[in-house]
Amino acid sequence: MNSIAASNNLVAGSDDSLAQLDRLANLAEDVIRRCRAAGATEAEVGASVDTGLSVNVRLGEVETIEHTRDRAFGVTVYFGRRKGSASTADLQPDSIAKTIEQACAIATYTEEDPYTGLADPARLATQFSDLDLWHPWNIDAQDAIRLGQEIEDAGRAFVGIDNSEGASVQAGKSLSVYATSQGFVGTERGTRHMLSCALIADDEAGMQRDYWYESVRSAADFPAVASIGRKAAERTLARRNARQLGTRTAPVLFAPEVARGLIGHLVSAVSGGALYRKSSFLLDHVGKSILPQFVDIVEKPHLKRGHASGNFDSEGVATGERDLVNAGVLRRYVLGSYSARKLGLESTGNAGGIHNLIVKTGTDDFSAMLKKLGTGLLVTEVMGDGVSIITGDYSRGASGFWVESGEIAYPVEEITIASNLRDMYRGIAAIGADVDPRSHILTGSILVERMTVAGE
Incomplete structure (x- = not known):
């Protein structure tokens, strides 16, 4: 139980x-x-x-x-x-x-x-x-201590967790x-309640670290707490003996917890402040195709127990379900009252941010997405601030796994992935059904057809 x-x-x-x-x-x-x-x-x-x-x-x-x-x-x-x-x-x-x-x-x-x-x-x-x-x-506090110990004990029980x-x-x-x-x-x-665990395992290079967490509105929605420690241990052990990669061009699959960052960059680029300052690579793109035709993104502010649900924004403006992207076409910007007036438009009820973005997914689970990736890079973590909303240039440190013929071959680290967000968005080949529910941006893994992977 x-x-x-x-x-x-x-x-x-x-x-x-x-x-x-x-x-x-x-x-x-x-x-x-x-x-x-x-x-x-x-x-x-x-x-x-x-x-x-x-x-x-x-x-x-x-x-x-x-x-x-x-x-x-x-x-x-x-x-x-x-x-x-x-x-x-x-x-x-x-x-x-x-x-x-x-x-x-x-x-x-x-x-x-x-x-x-x-x-x-x-x-x-x-x-x-x-x-x-x-x-x-x-x-x-005493019950919380016991829960924390149970989570950590479940992870530390794995052979190799040091x-x-x-x-x-x-x-x-x-x-x-x-x-x-x-x-x-x-x-x-x-x-809002959270459980988390971070563990360490030794390898030939020194050590590897990884973690897992769950974030919910109701504690009744937490999974069995031991599963959090086990997931943290499995992720940590999988990173041992990671390699570098030689520089190459390859397809890249962003795991769901990383893929939501790609959608977050899109939101930043169509938000009022960037637009009226003319500092966005998506300036004047309403009504234009920015993603493949199979991609829909809908804002749903009234989701029950949603991470960013609300009846009104930070200015009191009523929220409501609205398309952001439909059939790959940008349908609107993300505006509060001030930015809307600067642009000669109306508020979209987004003062203070976006409310629960739902990205339309396909039917492929994570294993099927690996098969679609074929031979390429699975990214499970990104680092650094190398994203320019002004130009769309994207260059970030990354770690994850090299995949061959749809199967994970070995972990990789100390690499850089680079492209331009325009090309990355147009080059989305598939979106998985493996949605990460821990965020207000709900998306599955995202497969990008082509990026530069720079390593040793």
Whole structure:
């Protein structure tokens, strides 16, 4: 039986989260009234309270136990087209009063910006569905220690695992309120829990390290915790005696946990800030083909228990399901109100980021994707910041496995993979059904037809 499911402490009974949200909302509305009384033509307030427990164990012993409670309260005022912002972590009346005063003072010194201001009131959310994001995990420190030890023990039981960087158990809750002088008040509450393990194995070159983790909204969704330690051990042992490769051109298969980064680069390139600064290689590409025809990418903000689900964005604009890419064609940009005004467009409800991108997959599992790769490189880790959203140039350190005739031949490391994102996106040959569910970007492995692989 799953050790978590066996616990009686899985889910909180009653909690006061709704009462806390009401108090934060009342405080936010009061602050907005005070901002208007101080002369602000518009105002907005964002407030949050994050609480959690984090436990780390290593070699069976406790390394750290941390209880957190972080508060944030931000005030933004507009005097016409002049904007001022200030924030505090102290919710005492004197601190709040000083924060309002500071925001108003800052606004008097800023330059007018014709694009600044609150979101279009007609676009604000009016419906707030239950997205099933609130699943408190009432685990205490002792139970968390035992879970961490169980995870690590499962990995250390593998022959060849010589050391450990430890296992971590984290349970977190977040409450947030966003309110504006337009009368909008939006509240959100969510939980996020994580289990992880990192292990070390010796090899001829010294040592290899790898890890695994699971991230969920509800602790009931964790797999058997021992599987996390086992996965970390298997990944670590598979890396032993890695080789370098000679420089060559080859097809490259990005494992799902790495493939989502390719989609993240696309999102960055079609986001408002990069576009109005004219610093994107996908500038003026709406309506143009940027991916193969079989590729669809849809934003689904209302997924139950989604990692980035929400009824509204960070400006209160209602979210909704919308295509980003359909049949390979870019259908829209990713915009908040400010960037939309700069571009002469409308907000897409993406102030603060994207909400749950779903990449259409094929039917091939991971083994079938290896067969499609044939002979080439499987990438399981990338390193470095060698990606230019301005030009699309892509060059990153990588490690993974060399594959021959659809079978993993040996591990590789200390290599560089390079191309241009334009060519990589057009050269996508297949997307696997092996979706990694641990992110707000849900994609399977991605096979790119051709990249330069540089090694020794």
